[in-house]
Amino acid sequence: MKTKLYVQNDRFVAGMTLKDLIAPDENNMALHVTDHPEQVINNRKKLADFLHVELDQFVCANQTHSANFAKVTTADKGRGTTSLQDAIQNTDALYTIEPNIVLSSFTADCVPIMFYHVKCGLIGVVHSGWQGTVKEITRKLFHHLVKEENCNPEGFFVYIGSAINQEKFEVDEDVNKKFAALGYADEFIKYNAQTKKYHIDNQKIVKKQCEMEGIWSAQIFIDSTCTYKSDDGFSHRENKGTGRHLSFIMRK
Template sequence: MKTKIYVDNEKFIAGTTLKDETEFESNNMALHICESTDNVLMNRQKLAAALHCDVDHFVCTHQTHSANFHKVTLADKGRGADNPDTAIMDTDALYTYEPNLLLCSFTADCVPVIFYNEANGLIGVVHSGWQGTVKEITLKLFKHLVEVENCNPSDFHVQIGMALSQEKFEVDTDVYVQFKDLGYADDFMYVNEETGKYHIDNQLTVKKQCELAGIPSQQISVDTTCTFVSPSCFSYREDKQSGRHLSFIMKKKD
């Protein structure tokens, strides 16, 4: 069971699973795209054991490239953990104050965002494909956490996970215009004069959204691993039938 751990301290554990040819379906973690749900459940059980929790502690969503987020309570424990039909619908970000719940985000090129608040123990995950980025899901969530949950943005620590690199994220004018219209993404785009295609750094655009929410840039880390290039990664752009990584965070028991 290959994982990359970003944070493991007395309060939180956070990381992502990796592609692993020795595991079922190369360690695919997604029930919505798999050859066998049993295979994925076996992989999830191995992950749960490694994290010293149970699969029924997982909380999963039905991701739709929306800007919708959900505050997780104990009533959500186990949603989507072993059946996609019980997942939280039409949602691409989760946050909670509860311990021992593993918040899950599934990606294969999209940008996963994992975060925790050092002061109040709030944790969360975001799935930000390019559509979620132009809908500003990360910025909207952090604004909500500041305004509604009374969080201080300087208490957040953010990990932006591995994703499709700018070199490999090649788009046409329609997508470029949507990023251009954000008003702050110009530095993260260039045009290839030979192909006429635009190249966008989705990770750095999301990082900018975190900064616009008031999070200090030195508390935002970016995993620059390119999912298209790395053999440890699934890539939807490379293979439409690819599996998915599971990016996760859990607050350890108080």
């Protein structure tokens, strides 16, 4: 199982799967972008084996580039693992305070965020493509966790997984205006006068959003691997029919 781990200790494990040209369906983990759902389910089972858990401990959402998040409980175990129909609907971030639940997020250029809070025993994942970033899904979730779950922001550790980098993520004026309207993204936007395109560093804008909610910069980690340029990356911008990485986190 071709996987990258960001956290592996006695309490938490977090990481993301990688593209693998010799694996079935290239190690695609998403049921919504495959002609071979049985292969995707088998890939997920291999990930479960790698993590020494059962597949029905995973929880998946049907992501819609929203700013919606959901609190997961033990009753949600197994949702979305073998079928899109019972996944958590219209949701792009999940969190839980329950142990032995593997929260999942699917990306192919979008920014995956995995985080935990030791004192609160809380974990979460976020899918933040450019639409999620301009809708401030990450800020909204952390604001909720501080206010409603009583998590001190200084206790969060955040891992921003690999995504398309600034060089390859180019957009037109309409999308640039949405980022500019945030009021704090300008330093992460470059304009190419020759192509008349704007280049966005979505990962660093997400990091800024975390910092704005009180999370310490030293506890936010960015994987700079570009999903477009890396052989291990699924890139929707490069290939519209590509598979998806699965980013995961679990509290033991």
